Amino acid sequence: MPELPEVNALVEFLDREMAGAVVAGMEVGSFSVLKTFDPPIDSLAGLAVTGVTRHGKFIDIDVDGIHLVVHLAKAGWLRWSSAFSETRIKMGNGPLAARVRLDRGDGPHEGFDITEAGTRKGLAMYLVNDPLDVPGIAALGPDPLVGGFDLRPLLARHMQVKRLLRDQKIIAGVGNAYSDEILHAAKLSPFALADTLADAEISRLETALHDILSEAVEQSRGKPAAELKDSKRTRMRVHGRTGEACPVCDDTVLEVVYSGSSLQYCPTCQTGGKPLKDRSTSKFLK
CATH class of the missing domain: 1.10.8.50 (Helicase, Ruva Protein; domain 3)
Known part of the structure; x- marks a missing residue:
């Protein structure tokens, strides 16, 4: 399971790689992965990525005020690609849960996949206007690496x-x-x-x-x-x-x-x- 150090590294990686990019679209490969319905996933299209942050083990991608929040759970992972094909992903029972395509002016050929191995599905993604709308984030205790933490x-x-x-x-x-x-x-x-x-x-x-x-x-x-x-x-x-x-x-x-x-x-x-x-x-x- 990815924990604080690995999630932190993924957040820093995404923040670097997605800087200045526009979301071309998001595709979902599993009915169960997306836990929200408003805003809809097509609302991301055409919006710029403005930053990526971490809340505990949650990844928070700010897309011009709409937050794409990912919790990788036990068997989830993120896979970056700079050469996506134009074929959209299909709904199914495979490991590919979602794909986010990015465009820097030359077409939606790069971005990342969210995958989940195994049969016990715990991966969760949310589209929200405020990260605190995600119940798991709202309930988080203090971060042990943030100043002022007192055990x-x-x-x-x-x-x-x-x-x-x-x-x-x-x-x-x-x-x-x-x-x-x-x-x-x-x-x-x-x-x-x-x-x-x-x-x-x-x-x-x-x-x-x-x-x-x-x-x-x-x-x-x-x-x-x-x-x-x-x-x-x-x-x-x-x-x-x-x-x-x-x-x-x-x-x-x-x-x-x-x-x-x-x-x-x-x-x-x-x-x-x-x-x-x-x-x-x-x-x-x-």
Whole structure:
């Protein structure tokens, strides 16, 4: 799933590539992808792109006051092209969800596709006059890389810290992968309860949250969309590394599978050497 650093890189890429372009049209390849009906998609035609910004994991393309908002969900991605054919995309069940064509005066030959792999469809696109009309954006918590962000008040909740980090209504932009990395760097169990953390643990978590995301943003910056997924995978220290050696202590990275997802952690670094039990036993280490 694209998270804050990858979405940030996509936003910067689009902002560069779309500067000065006019939208020639938008085509939808899936009935389910577009969540709004007003403004209609043909209202974009002939309007200039005026900027691209990020809200958490949402991409916001401002087209002369109409906002095309994209949430890539778990399996969505963006693919840029400088050589589209004139053939319009067709409705179907394939991975191509939408196409946006751009024109710089020489015809609608460039732009981007939005794709989604797999059968579980979560990709969402919106056309709105105000980004806050998108429910997910209106409900977002604070962005951890925006000045003035304060983690401590957000931890006053009786919930597992892993779940808290991933809750977009509490903190915007962090998902499964980076929450694993942040908790590993902070030396915290993913099942530690947020409202029971000691001051030293909170300080480590604050530092890890900022440093892991800032480093990932810088390492993603300037990379083309096609390279971002592999770049993310190579940076992970524990996420997706089940059975491999922890780069800090050389212990074996372990995994917990739950609710159709999974997390990875290092027992030595995070849980005092004890393995966490999965939900099938209902025994969680704190």
